[in-house]
Amino acid sequence: MNITEANRQCLDKIQASTAVWSDIRPAHEVISGMTDYTVLHAGPPLTWEQMCGPMRGAITGACIYEGWATSPDEVDRLASGGKLVFDSSHHRHAIGPMSGIITPTMEVNVVRNEPFGIETYSTLYMGIGKVLRHGAFDDEVMTKLRWMNQELAPLLKAALQAAGGIDIKSIVAQSLQMGDELHNRNKASNALLLNSLVQHLIEVGTKEEAIRAIDFIDKAGHFILNVVMAGSKGMLDAGSGIDGSTIVTAIARNGYEAGIRVSGLGDRWFTAPAPPIDGVYFPGFGPEDANPDLGDSAITETIGLGSFSMAGAPAVVEYIGGTAQFAVETSLKMYEITVDEHQTYKLPPLNFRGAPLGIDIRRVVETGITPVINTGIACKRPGVGQIGAGLTAIPLQCFTAALEAFAQQST
């Protein structure tokens, strides 16, 4: 099979994929190998020593939450002593924004790609500011985490059952036409998700529980992001492992390195040092506070959302400091490195052209254009949270290394 055919096969599967948010389950029940002391994280695999502040903070919080430790020192001993088993979430159909930490008892979203029988998982979105994924683990964070896992998760699980699952692909398609790009801007999608949930939350919970849940999802703003990320991953996982395909199936960063995976190159990662982010900062913060690029949320760009769909989200450019024209040009630039257009995700300002889909490592290397990622900026000090937002480009090195490996494999 030649490359074009292999890529076609890969993209046909991605295009035919669905994403239905069907359940909430404890991680250890659904994610493979989630034994005690297993810690999944964002991005390519890395060691405790290589982990950045926010990721270490998040792991500390997670260990305390699991009851494996009571203090940061204890967590450090567990980690340094090899007691904690780290792995990339990507190796287990799971995904998470920023640190993306998942431990066994955390409740996770279950999103199904029905035609391919693939299930993917992500933790529940915790809101903005002081949150676990940014490495915060004080009492307030712990209390919120417990509430989410003990009250919100069962309620959502019941609501999802009552709703018979919620079609995320359809919400994404609709909200793209309402000015979201589904990475940094989720105004429409989060509201649409809440619309689908409200009736069922009221059905299955007490009035107070329902109000708390509705209020939380509304205020969190990006609650849907984690669900969309899991859905996007499920679609891309369907296109993974196609022999001879040069299509990128994952882009992820761990605060130490950025990495990509390619359909025809198995489970290998091709990495480069995590790039800095060019962006705007919240008052009181600057580039010196910023952590290098972090998190699995670039999966949205990989499926054609985020910066790839920025043409359809002119409002997002203010957030990252640009013009509406810039938004359009960013999408146009991404068409240069992709080989397909999404059949369901359409961009109104581009005459309803399908979103750029299917990053081809050959086109990236040939043009020198690397995928642009719309992303939040994390503070490098654990627990501070998001301090800005901006654009980052995945280093070309990842793509040249992948292409060289591909060439070697093909000969």
Place this chain on the structure above:
Amino acid sequence: MFETTTIVTASYFDSVVLMRVASQLKKRDGITEVAMFMGTEGNHELLDQVGLATAESKHAGPQDLIIIVRADTQALAEQTSTEAAAMLSAKRETDQSELSYRPRMLDRALGFLPDASLAAISIPGAYAARETQNCLAHDLNVFLFSDNVALDDEARLKKIALDKGLLLMGPDCGTAYLNGVGLGFTNVVRRGRIGCVAAAGTGLQAVVCRADHRGEGISHGIGVGGRDLSGEVGGLMTSYALSLLDQDPATEVIILISKPPHPEVARSLEQTCRQLATPVITCFQGTTLDSDAFIQSATLDEAADRAVCLLGNTPFVPRNFTDIARIKQLLDHQQSTAAGRRIIGLFTGGTLAKEAYLLLRPLLGTVSADLDQAGSHCLVDLGDDRYTVGKPHPMIAPENRTEVLLELATAGRLDDCGALLFDLVLGHGSHADPASELAAGLAELRSRHGLTIPAIVSLIGTEGDPQSLVEQQRVLNEAGATVFLINSEAARYAALLVVPDCRQALMEVRP
């Protein structure tokens, strides 16, 4: 009447889009009704009310698209339903007209300009062959400005182009005119009856400017690159360009400018020319072939003049100077002691340098093309690769020539120079004011080095050029330079200065 119901699961389409597609399809013959709705509760009610609901449609969920078609035949209903789905998922290109975005990949660029028929390639030669092949594969004619393309690549690519009936102009093609559109370094000339095939660089520019001065114009000017008539390439593009011009109703005469062709290629070129209905005037720089298949000219201006005479049905009279009285007057007023000294020519155009060299060598004896050759006459093409490494071409950056001139002066190597010969090429792509740059250089020669060497300029351009021929001429005259609008005349005039013995021969009006 027949009816079909199709459910497209897990999809989302805006109702406006659905209504537009449905109404388009409903207008067709044999179609009674086309209903396209997402399966929301409200839409199910609507379908019930209007009596369109079917057994299958009732099962559609809010994320499913329902397509119901009623038509005269079952086949038509099914076909329309399939088409409706296809129309919804049809790929659409962005309307780019108002955007400033410049695409990077060829396939994306073609998305912006689907009707494009020509690609201009100007990238380092090592990569040019690959891009050229890619453009040819997309059925694009190619203007290949890049040089340093391997000869075997050139031959291979030209074969591909020819098989597809495409032009591959180049490599190292600096100028072309197609349907009145100039590519690369071009002078503003009128359109007309003369078709040109050339390497193509300053030779083509000199010919079109001369024709323009004589009141004639250019139909097309097709560049083929300097190696097209080599044995390896075999004149593939030259022959094709000649046949295209022959078929062109606007072209009444063809001028072919080239280096001497390879003997075998010359023979096939003769064959080609004999089959053409259009007369061909050639200028094979440095050779005369024993053939009557074409009308041969020794110089670029002669080729242009012969074409003009042919079109005007007037006899061509060969002459060394168009205005002999002016030459006499110039020589009378010439007070320098140029005789016996050497000529140093600093050219920006390769073909112009070559022409001067071919004219002067019989008159001067040894003429070097190398600047480092002390003592002898010297005509240098500063646009040659060895002078342009890491620098822009001197037609774009004439200060590079001034620099060379002043370095020569500083080294005392102009002390035995009796005449400085320059070319100055105007037009799009060239420097905005090359005359002033040259004038400043000449002024510095006088003020700093005390040198008042006669400066002779071959000025190639038209009044329509952005620099304005008249204005550039004025600047040069004020700088004390003697200006010729014909390259061969500038060279001959330089010879008159340094070799007074040749005056009689050159100034005699030939029979």
